[in-house]
Amino acid sequence: NAGVTQTPKFQVLKTGQSMTLQCAQDMNHNSMYWYRQDPGMGLRLIYYSASEGTTDKGEVPNGYNVSRLNKREFSLRLESAAPSQTSVYFCASSKQTGRDTQYFGPGTRLTVL
């Protein structure tokens, strides 16, 4: 039982390049989330998926797109990376939305030059 896994662990991009961050969970959770963590700030929600087949914007969605591929997988895409997107990205999952505990992956450290 690996919990929440993310790939890659590290990535360096040039401004304007695109990439997809992958996330998978093996806990049979319905809800999944993408966050970013910047120095001196709390985690901020980018997008979430309450259940398979649905996605919704969070607090900071601009510049990102997501795909809930199936119940296990939730990907985050940067179409044209910008230096402001340099951050650590965390994927999380929970049984349902509401008050259920969110379980976090190990993170992807992204640098955009």
Added chain:
Amino acid sequence: KNQVEQSPQSLIILEGKNCTLQCNYTVSPFSNLRWYKQDTGRGPVSLTIMTFSENTKSNGRYTATLDADTKQSSLHITASQLSDSASYICVVNVAGGYNKLIFGAGTRLAVHP
């Protein structure tokens, strides 16, 4: 505006000593409050959860308190160990909706031998 503020930003203590971390929040409507531990290079892991009616919750050497009237919480660590070195994040769950979490910026704790 929903906010979670933590103090101190960082703290250094000697192994075996106790410490207390503080959290003040202005979140409405309130559902619950969690403390997460985040080791360097890892994702956050839930330590405790408290609802409005609970004023204390323990998890081993970690004891969290909640004063819903003053909107304050604390995390007390007893007999600290080197493995307690991490960031501790106070997180408030907004009632209703999709499991919206408001994250504090965290307190970075270093335990020295």
